[in-house]
Amino acid sequence: MSVSATLTDIDAVSKYVPDVFEIMDPVLNLSYQKCCGVRWMGGGEYSLIAVMTPARHLPTGTEGAYILVIWENKTAPILGGREECGMPKVFADIPDYHRLDELVTFHASHEGRVFLEVELRLERELTADELEERTGNGGVNQLGWRYIPNIGRPGAALSHATLYPAETKYLSGSVGAGKVAWTRAEALFNPVQAPVVNALEGLPVLEYREGMFAKAVTNLRADLARDLG
Numbered sequence: 001m002s003v004s005a006t007l008t009d010i011d012a013v014s015k016y017v018p019d020v021f022e023i024m025d026p027v028l029n030l031s032y033q034k035c036c037g038v039r040w041m042g043g044g045e046y047s048l049i050a051v052m053t054p055a056r057h058l059p060t061g062t063e064g065a066y067i068l069v070i071w072e073n074k075t076a077p078i079l080g081g082r083e084e085c086g087m088p089k090v091f092a093d094i095p096d097y098h099r100l101d102e103l104v105t106f107h108a109s110h111e112g113r114v115f116l117e118v119e120l121r122l123e124r125e126l127t128a129d130e131l132e133e134r135t136g137n138g139g140v141n142q143l144g145w146r147y148i149p150n151i152g153r154p155g156a157a158l159s160h161a162t163l164y165p166a167e168t169k170y171l172s173g174s175v176g177a178g179k180v181a182w183t184r185a186e187a188l189f190n191p192v193q194a195p196v197v198n199a200l201e202g203l204p205v206l207e208y209r210e211g212m213f214a215k216a217v218t219n220l221r222a223d224l225a226r227d228l229g
Helices: 009-014 075-084 130-136 194-201
Strands: 001-005 021-023 029-036 043-056 064-071 090-091 099-100 103-110 113-126 141-148 156-182 207-220
Touching: 001 113, 001 156, 009 021, 029 207, 043 075, 043 141, 064 075, 064 194, 075 090, 113 207, 130 156, 156 194
Parallel strands: 064 090, 064 141
Antiparallel strands: 001 029, 001 207, 021 043, 029 043, 043 064, 099 103, 103 113, 113 156, 141 156, 156 207
């Protein structure tokens, strides 16, 4: 798991978050995860890159991270998380991360064109107490919006806020300084995802905050996922 955080403009990012959510801190957390030994995939693996911002669901007071987009490189986790739990998942090619000494890098591409590059330079290891504290925070409430259009006519068959909790136990990790680089997508070559990539590329970076590179065990609690109304 690798997480990079950037401070951005609250008005700019609010345009992409439904009105029933309140942004608690205008920070974009970009998370890369190499998921190995996935039980429901028969011990298989997949990779993902998620972009999220701390938010509160105003009608219920539920706090968590509103998921702006998740790129994944396998079909099964896309379908399960998107149609069932409302997570905004789409496909991308996500190679394994590279680590050279204290430099960690990863990237994502679509149809051979790279649209995201991230690097994290590690500065120090997390202590056992820090790992326990991060584990003790109880994971994250992933907040999303499930939208399924009607067939053959305008409007939505489903349109509502969703909650999809995830629990994480940190085993080891380091923190450091990160940097994120988006490449604007041309609609000719990426007509479906270009609006998403270009929206994120257009958000101002006011400050880079501490990033993390960690080994962890994550449990996606689909059994606790629910419609927030």
